Amino acid sequence: MTVDHPVSRSALPYRFDNPAVPTPSTQLETLTPSAVANLSSFQAYLRSSKRILALVGAGLSASSGLPTFRGAGGLWRNHDAMELATPEAFSNDPSLVWQFYSARRAAALRAMPNKAHYALAELAKRMPEFLTLTQNVDGLSTRANHPPNQLLHLHGSLFSLKCTSFYCDFQEDNHFTHPLTPELAIASETLAPYTHIPQSGLPHCPKCHTGLLRPGVVWFGEALPWRVVKAADDFISAGKVDLILVIGTSGTVYPAAGYVDRIRMQGGKVAVFNIDIDDSESEDDFSEMESERSYANRTKWTFEGDAAEWVPVALEPIIGHIEVQEGSSGERFNLV
Structure with missing residues (x-):
């Protein structure tokens, strides 16, 4: 198997429309009024956020067909x-x-990078103070052209x-x-x-x-890479992190919980995207009457379901709408 890497933007299987010209997401059509209010509140806070950390786990790659x-x-x-x-x-x-x-x-x-991998890569390109800390070793974020200086591999990589x-x-x-x-x-x-x-x-x-x-x-019994841990610590210590995106992993288990706790202590807020949301991670549902500006009283948002579907929708105010390019297969690689 040989892989053409990195992938040029023209080869991406997704198109990003200009966020200044909103394109309604088809997923919104199936959301309850409460869920729409929850999403609107999150997106309002996202627009106001200057420094963001994403902590991602195996659930990010589930839609790409990779088991945990x-x-x-x-x-x-x-x-x-x-x-x-x-x-x-x-x-x-x-x-x-x-x-x-x-x-x-x-x-x-x-496997191929999914829409969430590309969405995070696009967010990194548009936000210089956005950092992704991945617990995955599958290389899909790299293959989605996530800027390497904004991507830290906490558990190393199969391709190192x-x-x-x-x-x-x-x-x-x-x-x-x-x-x-x-x-x-x-x-x-x-x-x-x-x-x-x-x-x-x-x-x-x-x-x-x-x-x-x-x-x-990183094998069992080995320490996490010092350079990666220090880079994450330096990012958090450099100033208030307004928002941590916990994607495809539990925000209640260490080391993830440690990063969540630190950002909360700074006054930052948390958004969890996962196929299963523990009751302890959820906050009360939004009512239909709540304004999107109600994020001032909110410390956490939860989005239960496939991260590959939720993350691109949630990030639309910054990255624009993602559409699948018809007839495109994304990266070119051959199995031998």
């Missing part, structure tokens, strides 16, 4: 996925771990590589070539039996030529 890490029973070829995502597993059997991650890379490359040699500092990001070695092609064949690959057939460091490469993801 623990989805599908948490098994890969009868192996517990969580047990494969450790430094110890890689040390004991790098062939098995690399085939697991090669299969995940292939699945991520078959780093050398395991103690004496080598090689690291490469956005390596979308697949498979990484001819021997790893078998990992993309879901029905193929597991075959051990000798170390000579696994990815090796192009710098030191001796160390094995490993996926640049």
Whole structure:
């Protein structure tokens, strides 16, 4: 599989209409009056916000066809996925771990960024003080042309590589070539039996030529990347963050809850977009009579449902309306 990256704006499968010329969203036609009031209140506050942080999780990519890490029973070829995502597993059997991650890379490359990925990327292009902190490793935000200086990967990326040699500092990001070695092609064949690959057939460091490469993801037992954590902390500390968008993840579990709490302490507000909204996350419904300016008395908005549908609608006042380009397939990539 080879990928043309980055994608030019003309290749995007979505068109962004000018936000100065509002285009009614078809989704609004199905909303209750209370939900419309809730959305209008959020959008009024969005227009007044200068600094925004988005914290995103697996629910952002659900519409792209990617299951959560623990989805599908948490098994890969009868192996517990969580047990494969450790430094110890890689040390004991790098062939098995690399085939697991090669299969995940292939699945991520078959998937396409959805409207929410493009909406967040567009918001970043229009708002210099907007930052996305993603817990996803699937590379879809990058492939949606999200500005790299406004995108932090809290858990690393399937498409980052780093050398395991103690004496080598090689690291490469956005390596979308697949498979990484001819021997790893078998990992993309879901029905193929597991075959051990000798170390000579696994990815090796192009710098030191001796160390094995490993996926640049954060494994269980490893610390979050200090550079990413510091960059997020610096952004929050640089001034009041008016709004945090919690998308496809729970805002009540750490580390997400920590960022939400900090922004609330600054006086910022929270908007949660998720397929399931816990009762503790919701506030009272808006009445039909409430003005969109009622956001002054609001500290949180919740939007229950598919983030790929809700996020573009919610961000329309800034990014404009998104329409699917007929006959466009988005990125060009070939499976081999």
